[in-house]
Amino acid sequence: MQHPNNTRIDAGLLGKIVLARFLELPLRAVDRLVTQVESAAGFTALRPWVTVGRLEGAQVVQDVVDPHQTQASPILGEVRDMKNLYPGTGAGRGLMFLYHRDSYAREYRFDxxxxxxxxxxPDFPAELAGVLRKLRLINTRNRLTHALMRAVLASQAAYLRSGQPLALLPLTQAEISARLRSESNLVVVADPGRISRLVRVLSIALPNGETMPLGGLFPKPRQVYCHFVDHVIKREKTWMLQGVLWEPLTDEAIAAILEREYGIRLLRRTVANIRHDLAIPDCRNRGQRMNYLAATEGFSALVPLTPQALRTAVPAQPGVYEIRAALGSSVAETKGGWLEKSAPPGPHSIVYIGSSGDLRKRLGDHLRGNSDNVLLYNHLADGAARVRFRLVSEGWRWAERDLYRVFCATFGTPPLCNRMSP
Known part of the structure; x- marks a missing residue:
């Protein structure tokens, strides 16, 4: 009588276990196995009944650029735009996946x-039976991988073309599995478990050259929402610099923007949780971090405050500006001309913050002493002053007021030549 623990495993179940483990093999191991099998004596004996080919529609990098590769790549392949792959041929605008090794696209056709x-x-060698099993395992893995890549490219085409996180769509492995199982031409069972095992061990190269785990193309909805929340908060700084926004967005305001602009409905507490996951402070703490350097992001390079520079480098358009005196100014000289890169200011180098509907005219008035600011004119008299500016099409007075407020909050005192708050 057999002990219950010594019962034999059903052949079908054993085959599923072997396939599951084979799907989890890293690419290098698969490439080595293909090489070993095809160089074995048993494979040579099977050649009358086995034809070596390539998966239908599969392309390998060597077909295009023929690089010399001495070892298996840890990357399955790369995504390319067909218009870049075949320029001038009128090819469609679809995406193509190019495998990095022939072994990844290998298919064996049996008689x-x-x-x-x-x-x-009766005398069929066990060695040949083992070779046949390995060939069928390779077929199953490669066919499933090829079908998986085609489905993923179709689902995430917008993201793969642009590389923009906001174009990434929520996608589950169960959805891809259902799509593959509905295809009548796929002879491999594409259940979610097999898809999951493959996804865990595969990486691909994106059109921009970056490498990405294949699992990155299967984001959960919350992961996608993280990209949108992060995007809105990054835009927040731009809006504040432009004077469109006077204080950081609350979680309620972020949720409202997501629903209005992107059709994403999130609760306030969901936005707060996502923000916490991204290590982004709340609106109050973000407001405290809005220092002067951040507020002047997007300003022009420093320009000498001279008639020539005003004519050539300062437009006659509305905007906000900052004047620095030579005393204590920290700038980097440019050998080839008079444009200079800005450097972190000291509190005593910035002597005036202002705005105007015509930057060139207003700065010219300062330079000629026609702005009724004697103290400022005295700092400009030696010809060493410099100015930088940012164009603001609307609300430039509000932009000046906000910049002045941030300056005072950062340095604890207003600019030397600003006689009153704007």
Whole structure:
């Protein structure tokens, strides 16, 4: 009588276990296995009944650029735009996946009648049976991988073309599995478990050259929402610099923007949780971090405050500006001309903050002493002052007021030549 623990495993179940483990093999191991199998004596004996080919529609990098590769790549392949792959041919605008190794796109075609006849013989070698099992395992893995890549490229085409996180769509492995199982031409069972095992071990190269785990193309909805929340908060700084926004967005305001602009409905507490996951402070703490350097992001390079520079570098358009005196100014000289890169200011180098509907005219008035600010004119008299500016099409007075407020909050005192708050 057999002990219950010594019962034999059903052959079908054993085959599923072997396939599951094979799907989890890293690419290098698969490439080595293909090489070993095809160089074995048993494979040579099977050649009358086995044809070596490539998966239908599969392309390998060597077909295009023929690079010399001495070892298996840890990357399955790369995504390319067909218009870049075949310029001038009028090819469609779809995406194409190019495998990095022939072994990843290998397919063995069997003369099933001949193979079955050979295996029915009593003296059929066990070695050949082992080779056949390995060839079928390679077929199953490669066919499933190829079908998976085609489905993923179709689902995430917008993201793969642009590389923009906001174009990434929520996608589950169960959805891809259902799509693949609905395809009548796929002879492999594409259940979610098999898809999951493949996704865990595969990486691909995006059109921009970056490498990405294949699992990154299966984001959960919350992961997608993280990209949108992060995007809105990054835009927040731009809006504040432009004077469109006077204080950081609350979680309620972020949720409202997401629904209005992107059709994403999130609760306030969901936005707060996502912000916490992204290590982004709340609106009150973000407001405290809005210092002067951040507020002047997007300003022009420093320009000498001279008539020539005003004519050539300062437009006659509305905007906000900052004047620095030579005393204590920290700038980097440019050898080839008079444009200079800005440097972190000291509190005593910035002597005036202002705005105007015509920057060139207003700065010219300062330079000629026609702005009724004697103290400022005295700082400009030696010709060493410099100015930088940012164009603001609307609300430039509000932009000046906000910049002045941030300056005072950062340095604890207003600019030397600003006689009153704007």
């Amino acid at each position: 099933e009648e001949g193979v079955n006849h050979m295996m029915s013989k």
